[in-house]
Every structure is written in C-alpha cells, then in structure tokens.
Amino acid sequence: MTAGRPARTARPAQEAAPASARLVGVGTAVPPVSYTQPELLELFGVSDPAVRSVFLNSAIERRGLTLPPSLSSRPGEAETQGELLAKHTREGLRLGREAVLSCLADAGREVTEVRQLCCVTSTGFLTPGFSALLLKDMGLSTTCSRLDVVGMGCNAGLNALTAVTAWSLCHPGELTVMVCIEVCSAAYVFDGTLRTSVVNSLFGDGAAAVAVTTGPPEPASPGPQLVRFGSRTIPEAVDAMRYDWDDERHRFSFGLDAQVPYVVGAHAEETLGRLLDGTGVTRSGVDHWVVHAGGKKVVDSVRVNLGLSRHDVRHTIGVLRDHGNLSSGSFLFSYQRLLREGKVTAGDIGVLMTMGPGSTVEMALARW
Numbered sequence: 001m002t003a004g005r006p007a008r009t010a011r012p013a014q015e016a017a018p019a020s021a022r023l024v025g026v027g028t029a030v031p032p033v034s035y036t037q038p039e040l041l042e043l044f045g046v047s048d049p050a051v052r053s054v055f056l057n058s059a060i061e062r063r064g065l066t067l068p069p070s071l072s073s074r075p076g077e078a079e080t081q082g083e084l085l086a087k088h089t090r091e092g093l094r095l096g097r098e099a100v101l102s103c104l105a106d107a108g109r110e111v112t113e114v115r116q117l118c119c120v121t122s123t124g125f126l127t128p129g130f131s132a133l134l135l136k137d138m139g140l141s142t143t144c145s146r147l148d149v150v151g152m153g154c155n156a157g158l159n160a161l162t163a164v165t166a167w168s169l170c171h172p173g174e175l176t177v178m179v180c181i182e183v184c185s186a187a188y189v190f191d192g193t194l195r196t197s198v199v200n201s202l203f204g205d206g207a208a209a210v211a212v213t214t215g216p217p218e219p220a221s222p223g224p225q226l227v228r229f230g231s232r233t234i235p236e237a238v239d240a241m242r243y244d245w246d247d248e249r250h251r252f253s254f255g256l257d258a259q260v261p262y263v264v265g266a267h268a269e270e271t272l273g274r275l276l277d278g279t280g281v282t283r284s285g286v287d288h289w290v291v292h293a294g295g296k297k298v299v300d301s302v303r304v305n306l307g308l309s310r311h312d313v314r315h316t317i318g319v320l321r322d323h324g325n326l327s328s329g330s331f332l333f334s335y336q337r338l339l340r341e342g343k344v345t346a347g348d349i350g351v352l353m354t355m356g357p358g359s360t361v362e363m364a365l366a367r368w
Contacts, residue, residue, distance in 0.1 A: 046197070227366060
C-alpha cells in the first residue's frame with residue numbers, strides 16, 4: 001500500500017447496478033391528408049411506364065404528404081425553393097409539436113419537465129432551428145438545453161439518440177426529448193426523370209418523438225434500457241445517397257443510387273456482430289427488431305443478410321405500407337407499433353436499426 005493513501009474498501013456484493021438511460025415515451029404525427037400511389041401518379045401527371053412501375057411496385061399503399069393544389073399542369077414549377085423551405089418550417093413545426101405532445105402524454109410527463117430538446121431533420125435548413133422554434137411555441141423552459149441535428153438523413157434518429165442518451169446519463173432524473181421532423185414533400189422535385197421519381201415514389205411526411213430519462217424504471221412506463229450503440233460508415237459509398245443543389249432546377253434535389261439496398265445489407269451483419277460482441281446476447285437471442293423502413297429492397301436486403309423473417313420486420317413492413325419512408329423518424333413509428341402490440345415482456349432484447357447517407361448503418365441494443 002502506498003504511504004499516505006487510504007486503503008480501498010471493497011464494493012458491497014449487494015450494491016445496485018448503476019442507473020441506465022431508458023425510453024419512457026413515444027409519439028408520432030403525420031399530415032391530415034394522405035394519398036395512394038395511383039392517386040399520386042394522377043396528381044403528378046405521370047405516364048412513363050418505368051416511373052409508374054416504380055410507384056406501383058414500392059410496397060407502399062398510402063403516404064401523408066403536403067402538396068400544392070395542382071401538380072399535373074406544370075409539375076416542374078409547382079413550388080419554388082423558397083416555398084419548399086417555408087413548407088418545411090411551417091409543417092415541420094406543426095408535426096413536431098404534435099409528436100412531442102403525444103410522446104409526453106405517453107410518458108405521463110408535462111412540457112415543463114423537459115430539460116433537453118433534440119430536433120432532427122434533413123428536409124430543409126433554417127436558423128434558428130426547430131429546437132428554438134419549438135421551445136418558444138410550446139413554452140418549454142428557457143433554460144432547456146437544445147440540440148439540432150441537421151442533414152444526416154435517414155440514419156440520424158439513432159445518431160441523435162446516442163447524443164441524447166449521453167446527456168441523460170450526465171443528468172440523471174431529468175427528462176430529454178428527441179423529435180425527428182421530416183417534411184419530405186419539401187424535398188420533392190417534379191421533373192419527370194427516373195432519378196427524382198424514385199424519391200417521389202418513396203418518402204412521406206411525418207414526425208416522431210421519444211422521451212429518455214436515466215434512473216430506475218417507472219412502474220407506469222418502464223421502457224427499455226439503452227444498453228449500447230453501434231455504427232458503421234461505408235466511405236466508398238459516400239455518394240450513394242445525396243441531397244444537393246440542382247443548378248438546372250434551382251433547388252435542392254435528393255438522389256438515391258440503385259445499389260443502396262445492397263450496400264446497406266452487405267454491412268448489416270458486421271455492424272450487428274460488433275454491437276452484440278461481449279454482451280452475451282446472440283442473434284437468435286434478439287426478441288424484437290425495430291428497423292428503418294427505407295424501402296422494399298432495403299428491408300429485404302437487411303432481412304436476408306441478417307437471416308430475419310418477415311414476421312421479425314412486420315412493423316417495418318407495416319410502416320412502409322401505411323406511410324412510406326419517413327426518413328429519420330421511421331424507426332420510431334415501428335417502435336411505437338411494437339409497443340402497441342403488447343407482446344414485449346421484461347427481459348426481452350431488442351435491436352434498433354437505421355440506415356442512411358454516409359453511407360451509414362446505425363444500431364442500438366435495448367433491454368426491457
């Protein structure tokens with residue numbers, strides 16, 4: 001023993017495990033108007049057989065969107081970039097507010113209890129961001145910590161949840177809320193090309209919020225413990241998903257490479273292996289899969305590479321069918337459906353998974 005240094009006392013065997021961050025509430029919101037794929041083809045005035053095939057073979061039945069009254073007469077000039085940005089702000093604020101209030105109601109908490117607000121979006125840019133606008137609009141405390149995660153794409157929900165969890169662990173007992181706000185119709189370009197038609201056939205508008213707190217589970221809403229996170233970026237596929245400026249159309253335009261599903265699927269198994277390594281959890285020991293509804297081919301590729309059944313990803317398939325790809329908040333729509341199913345029990349293990357630009361695969365391990 002070093003002179004002058006007191007001897008260490010042994011940790012009592014019965015000492016409780018350290019507090020953990022848990023999901024304690026979830027809420028979602030979609031626009032009041034939704035469209036079937038055939039209705040959208042009619043609105044867009046699409047006659048090209050290749051484009052029609054993309055829409056009608058997407059495994060999507062309906063999507064909530066905020067569209068101008070008439071598209072078919074002059075679709076390429078339907079909305080200016082300024083009008084799209086204004087829609088992103090206006091509709092994003094409305095959807096975000098609704099999702100946060102729904103989340104807080106699910107958690108049994110009040111707006112005044114929120115101590116951190118994290119807002120995620122990739123469908124527009126504004127300063128100040130949604131966190132400041134929602135703070136003012138909803139009457140959150142002026143001392144509430146804020147974070148805006150902008151431009152990361154469909155994977156961003158788990159990226160932000162990583163940061164939110166870290167904040168929660170540093171502020172035990174306090175409530176943090178993350179809300180993903182995606183007005184995807186504010187990122188649409190109507191030019192009749194197959195590139196933009198793939199995007200227009202896939203994405204829907206929506207917002208999803210989740211509440212996190214650190215401490216012992218509450219009896220009314222225990223929620224899963226967030227055990228760990230895993231991330232895999234694929235630099236060689238950095239251009240596979242892009243949202244950049246279109247000089248010809250004078251607006252931002254989103255593009256997806258046809259190889260996206262296969263790139264993501266090929267790296268899913270490695271990412272999962274690293275996530276589970278050292279936890280004592282095997283792939284067969286995972287009870288629930290909450291996967292981003294990136295599109296039919298993306299979901300199928302992930303399912304095949306991870307050896308999952310359609311039942312394993314039933315909620316993802318359902319979200320894609322009913323809402324399309326909701327970008328960063330999509331996985332929370334699936335998570336909400338899992339909870340509403342009422343089959344989760346104490347001790348169950350879940351894996352949350354998102355994919356997006358970078359190209360990136362994000363995962364989180366959860367335990368009920």
